[in-house]
Amino acid sequence: MSCNQGNPLSRIPAVEKVLHALGTGDGAEGLPRPLVASVVREEIDGLRERVRQVDDLNVDFDSVVASIRARLTSLERSRIRPVINGTGVIIHTNLGRIPMSAATVESMNRSGRFYNSLEFDLGTGERGARGGFLERCLGLICEAEAATVVNNCASALVLMLKHLAKGERNEVIISRGELIEIGGGFRVPDILEASGAVLREVGATNKTSLQDYAAAIGPRTGMILKVHRSNFYQEGFVDEAELEELVALGRDHDLPVVEDLGSGAMIPTESLAPIPHEPTVAERLRRGLDLVCVSGDKLMGGPQAGIIAGRADLVAGLKQEPFFRALRCDKLILSGLEQVAIEYLGGGEVPDLPLTQMLAARVEEDLRPRAERIHETLKPLGVRIGEGVSRCGGGTMPKAEIPSLTLDIH
Ligand SMILES: *Cc1c(COP(=O)(O)O)cnc(C)c1O
Numbered sequence: 151m152s153c154n155q156g157n158p159l160s161r162i163p164a165v166e167k168v169l170h171a172l173g174t175g176d177g178a179e180g181l182p183r184p185l186v187a188s189v190v191r192e193e194i195d196g197l198r199e200r201v202r203q204v205d206d207l208n209v210d211f212d213s214v215v216a217s218i219r220a221r222l223t224s225l226e227r228s229r230i231r232p233v234i235n236g237t238g239v240i241i242h243t244n245l246g247r248i249p250m251s252a253a254t255v256e257s258m259n260r261s262g263r264f265y266n267s268l269e270f271d272l273g274t275g276e277r278g279a280r281g282g283f284l285e286r287c288l289g290l291i292c293e294a295e296a297a298t299v300v301n302n303c304a305s306a307l308v309l310m311l312k313h314l315a316k317g318e319r320n321e322v323i324i325s326r327g328e329l330i331e332i333g334g335g336f337r338v339p340d341i342l343e344a345s346g347a348v349l350r351e352v353g354a355t356n357k358t359s360l361q362d363y364a365a366a367i368g369p370r371t372g373m374i375l376k377v378h379r380s381n382f383y384q385e386g387f388v389d390e391a392e393l394e395e396l397v398a399l400g401r402d403h404d405l406p407v408v409e410d411l412g413s414g415a416m417i418p419t420e421s422l423a424p425i426p427h428e429p430t431v432a433e434r435l436r437r438g439l440d441l442v443c444v445s446g447d448k449l450m451g452g453p454q455a456g457i458i459a460g461r462a463d464l465v466a467g468l469k470q471e472p473f474f475r476a477l478r479c480d481k482l483i484l485s486g487l488e489q490v491a492i493e494y495l496g497g498g499e500v501p502d503l504p505l506t507q508m509l510a511a512r513v514e515e516d517l518r519p520r521a522e523r524i525h526e527t528l529k530p531l532g533v534r535i536g537e538g539v540s541r542c543g544g545g546t547m548p549k550a551e552i553p554s555l556t557l558d559i560h
Contacts, residue, residue: 241544257489287491294459300477306443306456311345315372325358381545397438414444425550451505452490
């Protein structure tokens, strides 16, 4: 149906008429009506604009409806939904980083669906400490005096900066080799500035000595920051200050030495797969760092969170910061992470989490039978089993290649 006479604007169909033509259910892609109406209105407004510009624009009702239908379909597809990760990248930030275990989700489900003891002490009947149980577990896993949790590792870093580099002593000393970009627009120098700290960069991209750090310490220095190069490698003419010496330097000047470790390995990665060793929180703390922060949803295999572990007095101080309140996790994250922590403390060789199970999967024993099952189903499509490698991904262990099988579609 085409209507091309008279006032050009009269050719524009009414919103109500289009909504009626779309119908409910299928036609509207099962989207809530206000959402559908907003798309229709946007399309009609655009059409009105075009008719103003092009006098003899042909407005065909059916094609207007078809174009709106296409937009509704694409809007509906923009909802978060499960997908098959066929990329060979295990921690995939665009695909939600990692799947969580059924037990993790069950724990979240329980505290999500019911009232719970989030801040209630069932022993005394009084108000209780949020996250107390989890913090105790994380302290054990990280071999730390104390630990706490915020929304993600980026906010953990901001919190540490806000607490340790402020007022008269707001300078943060960091190596030029560690002013890195983590991804998603997260650049360490920008984060530093956003937190109110003043960046004091030392050394060169490839070499930073203890002397470089020592020479930069002054009355305004608040802390020394290390940032783990989690998503790239440096090779060749490279050197950095020994961690123990840097820690001693900090002690001499009463300065905390803190590390953003990012990737969050809690157990030795080489025990899971034939891949390099990634530093764990416990071993970094053992070497003397005052505080370390890591992601909950990278190599740890849990929900999105930022874990801070280290000296009890510093962790207590962080929790006193007004800003801590803005970063605190909700009941779902805390109860999910509790379950993950219990998994790590469970003493099994490989924690029962999708991430660790995927890393630990053996090619012949575990992957081959699965590949053959899929192959059987997809044979009509011409799928072949090949050999290849998986990657850790998510900005972790860029060099690690994990032997794997591929399903090749020809
Ligand atoms: C990934 C990463 C972050 C950011 O972690 P989120 O939990 O995504 O906020 C920070 N620092 C380093 C070194 C990282 O690798």
